[in-house]
Amino acid sequence: MRLAPYQxxxxxxxxxxxxxxPRASGKLFVERLQTLTEGSLQQRQxxxxxxLQNMGITFNVYGHEAGTEKVWPFDLLPRIIDADxxxxxxxxxxxxxxxxxxxxxxxxxxxKIIKDGAVPEELVQxxxxxxxxxxxxxxxxxxxxxxxxVDLIRDQDGQIYVLEDNLRCPSGVSYVLENRELMKRTFAPxxxxxxxxxxxxxxxxxxxxxxxxxxxxxxxPTAVVLTPGIYNSAYFEHTFLAQQMGVELVQxxxxxxxxxxVFMKTTKGLRRVDVIYRRIDDDFLDPKNFRPDSALGVxxxxxxxxxxxxxxxxxxxxxxADDKAVYAYVPDIIKYYLGEEAILPNVPTFLCSDxxxxxxxxxxxxxxxxxxxxxxxxxxxxxGPHSSQEERDKTAAAIRSNPRExxxxxMLKLSTVPTxxxxxxxxxxxxxxxxxxxxxxxxxxxxxxxxxxxxxxSMVVNSSQGGGSKDTWILRNGHSQTExxxxxxxxxxx
Amino acid sequence: xLSRVASSVYWxxxxxxxxxxxxxxxxxxxxLTLGESDTLGDQWAPLVxxxxxxxxxxxxxxxxxxxxxxxxxxxxxxxxxxIISCVSYARENARTIREIIPAVxxxxxxxxxxxxxxxxxxxxxxxxxxxxxERVRLASHMLVGATEATMxxxxxxxxxxxxxxxxxxxxxxxIVDVQYYILLPxxxxxxxxxxxxxxxxxxxxxxxxxxxxxxxxKITPNSVANFLILDTQFPxxxxxxxxxxxxxxxxxxxxxxxxxxxxxxxxMGLLCSxxxxxxVEDIIQQGLHQYIDGFQKQLNSVGKAIQEDFFTSxxxxxxxxxxxxxxxxxxxxx
Numbered sequence: 016m017r018l019a020p021y022q023x024x025x026x027x028x029x030x031x032x033x034x035x036x037p038r039a040s041g042k043l044f045v046e047r048l049q050t051l052t053e054g055s056l057q058q059r060q061x062x063x064x065x066x067l068q069n070m071g072i073t074f075n076v077y078g079h080e081a082g083t084e085k086v087w088p089f090d091l092l093p094r095i096i097d098a099d100x101x102x103x104x105x106x107x108x109x110x111x112x113x114x115x116x117x118x119x120x121x122x123x124x125x126x127k128i129i130k131d132g133a134v135p136e137e138l139v140q141x142x143x144x145x146x147x148x149x150x151x152x153x154x155x156x157x158x159x160x161x162x163x164x165v166d167l168i169r170d171q172d173g174q175i176y177v178l179e180d181n182l183r184c185p186s187g188v189s190y191v192l193e194n195r196e197l198m199k200r201t202f203a204p205x206x207x208x209x210x211x212x213x214x215x216x217x218x219x220x221x222x223x224x225x226x227x228x229x230x231x232x233x234x235x236p237t238a239v240v241l242t243p244g245i246y247n248s249a250y251f252e253h254t255f256l257a258q259q260m261g262v263e264l265v266q267x268x269x270x271x272x273x274x275x276x277v278f279m280k281t282t283k284g285l286r287r288v289d290v291i292y293r294r295i296d297d298d299f300l301d302p303k304n305f306r307p308d309s310a311l312g313v314x315x316x317x318x319x320x321x322x323x324x325x326x327x328x329x330x331x332x333x334x335x336a337d338d339k340a341v342y343a344y345v346p347d348i349i350k351y352y353l354g355e356e357a358i359l360p361n362v363p364t365f366l367c368s369d370x371x372x373x374x375x376x377x378x379x380x381x382x383x384x385x386x387x388x389x390x391x392x393x394x395x396x397x398x399g400p401h402s403s404q405e406e407r408d409k410t411a412a413a414i415r416s417n418p419r420e421x422x423x424x425x426m427l428k429l430s431t432v433p434t435x436x437x438x439x440x441x442x443x444x445x446x447x448x449x450x451x452x453x454x455x456x457x458x459x460x461x462x463x464x465x466x467x468x469x470x471x472x473s474m475v476v477n478s479s480q481g482g483g484s485k486d487t488w489i490l491r492n493g494h495s496q497t498e499x500x501x502x503x504x505x506x507x508x509x
Numbered sequence: 510x511l512s513r514v515a516s517s518v519y520w521x522x523x524x525x526x527x528x529x530x531x532x533x534x535x536x537x538x539x540x541l542t543l544g545e546s547d548t549l550g551d552q553w554a555p556l557v558x559x560x561x562x563x564x565x566x567x568x569x570x571x572x573x574x575x576x577x578x579x580x581x582x583x584x585x586x587x588x589x590x591x592i593i594s595c596v597s598y599a600r601e602n603a604r605t606i607r608e609i610i611p612a613v614x615x616x617x618x619x620x621x622x623x624x625x626x627x628x629x630x631x632x633x634x635x636x637x638x639x640x641x642x643e644r645v646r647l648a649s650h651m652l653v654g655a656t657e658a659t660m661x662x663x664x665x666x667x668x669x670x671x672x673x674x675x676x677x678x679x680x681x682x683x684i685v686d687v688q689y690y691i692l693l694p695x696x697x698x699x700x701x702x703x704x705x706x707x708x709x710x711x712x713x714x715x716x717x718x719x720x721x722x723x724x725x726x727k728i729t730p731n732s733v734a735n736f737l738i739l740d741t742q743f744p745x746x747x748x749x750x751x752x753x754x755x756x757x758x759x760x761x762x763x764x765x766x767x768x769x770x771x772x773x774x775x776x777m778g779l780l781c782s783x784x785x786x787x788x789v790e791d792i793i794q795q796g797l798h799q800y801i802d803g804f805q806k807q808l809n810s811v812g813k814a815i816q817e818d819f820f821t822s823x824x825x826x827x828x829x830x831x832x833x834x835x836x837x838x839x840x841x842x843x
Contacts, residue, residue, distance in 0.1 A: 068623065069616055069619060069620050069623075070612075070616055070619070071604075071607075071615060071616065071619040240608075244605075245601070245604050245605055250604075251607075253608075254604075254607035254608045255607075255608075257608035258607065258608035258609070263510075263511055263514070263608075263609075264606075264607075264608040264609075265511065266513065268513070269511050269512075269513055279511060280511065280512050280513075281510055281511055281512060282510055282511075282512055282515045282664060282668075282761070282819045282820075
């Protein structure tokens, strides 16, 4: 098929160099695309869309009807990353998660980092996600954050930056796995022999991570996934993970605390639960310890957790480290605990709690992206260059009245990946969310969720706001020539 | 397994079975009324009786006629026993337990749901319901087939089977009750062409015609009643259904033949042994309608006991409120 020539721009494209030739990582893939007959890509895309609907791969959108199901939007063209670059990303992520776990443990216990002045006390004490109920708590294996989704972006200089850490209940990994499955079903001849790192063992790794962190002395631990229920936006993912790990998917009312342990209610009576992969926010986890009006949680769950008789993954209180103002200090946190420079840089960040930085932000609102420190899913963000005076005034007032709650970053130009739009390929902006598991060891899934802004020029990749997704290929080093020939033969029949 | 999950898998099966039965009733009835001018023109009322929803129907539509009955039974979302409602509830139940059912089951049910939804928006479906009813029946069979082929014979499978069989026994009993009484006054011209057509239709409502013929050959009212009520080989016969459901209950509880450990098993055992030692002559003598009435009451009490013994006994007040997906179903048997 014909590939639409890319217009050169200052934006970094993941597949093509500025002169229009494919980058090394995408060369083989582009060659294969070119041999496809006209229209077959569209045909495959259609087949993928039908599969998504039939398989019921959906997400729920809030705000319209309660729990409206939407089919997960998927684009057939992958994002490809070569092995060497991935190696750097992987070690950067491991370093980061290691340090963040040490940080959270320190914050709820000795607070050495504060005493040593590496992170201001004020910053931590004013974090809305700090949970006083967790003071003095040490989770099994010292792991607070078992599952992390780290958002990465590539700016126009080609550098990969960490945009944010999602340490509470990061979503999306099920879609990564389903995207890959779909890719294999619908795009097999192109996929074949590409030497893409496998991700299919994620569920196994997740189960191992959870069981590794079971309370001490439990020989054959029982793990469950705790969901708020079918109206949650990530409900599909909750069922997917429970199913793939072969554990029960429970809702709050299925659990009960008795005699200091957690049990689930079964047709044969109560059965003890040792590890809970919870997908409910801290506030709703335990009405007796957090929000009393929650109907989703389990009374006294936190007491059992503190007594070390059940493991919650992620542990309550991890949110303190994904506060966006704390984020600005992560390079310092890495340096403090590990004595190393951060391998993956942060996006330069201005803290509005600092008077000097705040003045800079207020003076440059039309150039910056301003974010609340404590929202997720892209809510409450001001995109300076695309904003109206009225919006800027409103944000300025909000910053002045509560500076701690705001940060600002320069407007980044997210890199692009060719995406099927009608009959041609057009560049669309992407980010990347790799998933990191931390148990006895740290595991980084090779790849992650590539989210794509489907609207032309848009940089908003959230699925709740019309974003789509792509498969992410991490190439292993070197293709054998036989593999390539074999795949080329297969392709001719396609 | 989790009580909530057991409840969902049980109701999932019941709803799919219910949808299939409604489709079959409509299909057979439609065929029966085609080409008839007046003698069978009022066949649409018994259809509503068979599903047990005559009161809500009359409240909303008044006298039964073809268009209203079809709409009510196929696509009326306010009717919790319409095909579209049953399939939606079944899918909602499946969504809450997606992690424990095989992927093919979920995909099959999901496609079933989309098929019904899209048929509901197509005006041609109501004009020509047969093809749709056929697709509903096939979709249900595919789901049952997928279940049989891919689900481990563990608790979930047994709860699914109990749900399906209890629903099926109930529906077959309704077919016999309603249709038999409508047909009986005409039984004096036994052997006439029209009579055979109607009795065959009754058997076809239960997908029982071919199997009946192999067993009895000629169609007589007593043999039909005997086959649909007491046969132990035909999978839609009431006796067959309760026997197999009892078998599954035993597998769930692990109790020995001739014993019981909870109320559900006790009631199921009573119902089974009653049928084991009854003959069709006893039933006719007692009065067929009275017999079926008693059967339905016993079956309901089994259903209630299952609910209490397995699904809700562990749950406190506030928790049972969250079982919204199942609540609509409590009114199923009137």
